[in-house]
Amino acid sequence: MAKNIEKSMVLASKFASHDLKFKVYLPDGYKGDSDERYPVFYTTAGGSRINVLKEQLAWLSHVGFGALPKVIIVTVPYIEVETDMEPKYISASGINSDLTIEVLNHEVMPYINKNFQTHPFNILEGFSSSGNFPLYVLAAKPELFNAYISVSPALVLDKSGLLAKFDKRLTSDIYKNKSLYLSLGSFTNNAPLFEGVEKALNYYANNEFNWHTEDFRTDNYMTQPMIGVSLAVQRLFSDRNPKDMAQFKTSGVKGILAYYNKLKVKYGYALSSTNALMDLSYMQIEGDQYDEAIKTLELVVNQSPENTYYLTRLASAQLEAKQNKAAKKTYNKALILAKAKGDEESIQFIQNKLKVLKL
Known part of the structure; x- marks a missing residue:
């Protein structure tokens, strides 16, 4: 389905201790000399999942009445830090989240906006152990993205005090016209933490902050990112084509x-x-x-x-x-x-x- 043009990028970094490596996938029909511009979909997906995700987003956007417009996909670079923690837990822990935010804010996003045909609308997506990162950015620097998608985040693995950040700060005007899609996965230990985030959103969230939660506990773990992303972009962009x-x-x-x-x-x-x-x-x-x-x-x-x-x-x-x-x-x-x-x-x-x- 997808006809994405793939570009492998390497940038020198002033913040990380290593070069930044990430991929950019341009949508079918993209022309650098055209006036047409695209929202940017930043994702923490890698490995085999990025192949599924780019096909999924291409399918959801290949017609004008699709669930979302065509987007430029950018993979969030993995930022290495010194730690004894097992690699699979680093992203979920949040110990490299502040540094990743600096890299995105000052290096990756300016580079993308300068070199590609972008609209000023940015989405950040993550799943499972990488699903904590969109929530962290939403809590720590909400102005960085317009929409946040966190599918089945591994909340129980967080070491950064992420959940404590969901408090009265949510009432700020910074959250106006921001969107969040958050789903609960099938690991039971995450349920009470997920419910805590829901309560904070219900109590504090700015009236113009659009958020939605989903319960995937009865769904197979491997289907959750595909279901979650489809539902998230559908809810996020549903107002593009009014139904009533x-x-x-x-x-x-x-x-x-x-x-x-x-x-x-x-x-x-x-x-x-x-x-x-x-x-x-x-x-x-x-x-x-x-x-x-x-x-x-x-x-x-x-x-x-x-x-x-x-x-x-x-x-x-x-x-x-x-x-x-x-x-x-x-x-x-x-x-x-x-x-x-x-x-x-x-x-x-x-x-x-x-x-x-x-x-």
Whole structure:
């Protein structure tokens, strides 16, 4: 599924005692000279899990109505520290978390933003023993990322006093428009600590801090990261394509554009309203509001003039409104565009429409 371009990076570090090694995976269609930009998905995944994760994120974002937009994936570099602790416990313990934050904040993230086409929206994800790190960053430096995903964290292995940090600090305005997805895994010793975090969130969390928890105790441990990431990005980005179109029945296009202006505050960049406008046009047609539907589709076409499908949808609405001359003109525009692209399927469809309707 994935067509990610993989880049292996090595950076000299002023903070760590060694060079920083991490990977960058660019989404399908990425062009360095394009105006298109992408949110950045930072992950602690490595080994075989990163291969699964990049495929999963590619699948979830390969269509416009998917669970998340296309993202640039960056692996968080592992920072070595002097310790007698077994390697598998180091990440969960939190003893290298402050140093990792410094490296991300001052070295890795500035490098990514300078050298790649990024949006100012960053996600941090971790699972199991590496799932503690997103929680640590959220508690210690919440402004660093916009969204945090912690799937089945090994809370019982923490040695950094992480859980004590979830207190009245959560009321701060720094947590406005931040998001957290947190799930409980199948190891029973983590349950009371997880419940403690939930209580703190319920009691202290800023009203504009969006958080959600999930219980995976009955799920197989190996399925939890795949389930958790899918649910997390679905909840995180669900407002990109509003499901309740009835809320725009009266306000129409103005209501949708106002809705997306509000989303710009959360995401830090303008999201495309095209899918919502298309849904609005369907609702308008079902309500016999043909003139309104045509105006909505004309806006969509103006936003994406090279999209053959949007032109054919506009032509179809014009036909339903008995605007045959306008429909003929629109279908012919779509036909010229389809031929220029060599899109045989669209060419056949449009020619059949013109022939059957004798336009």
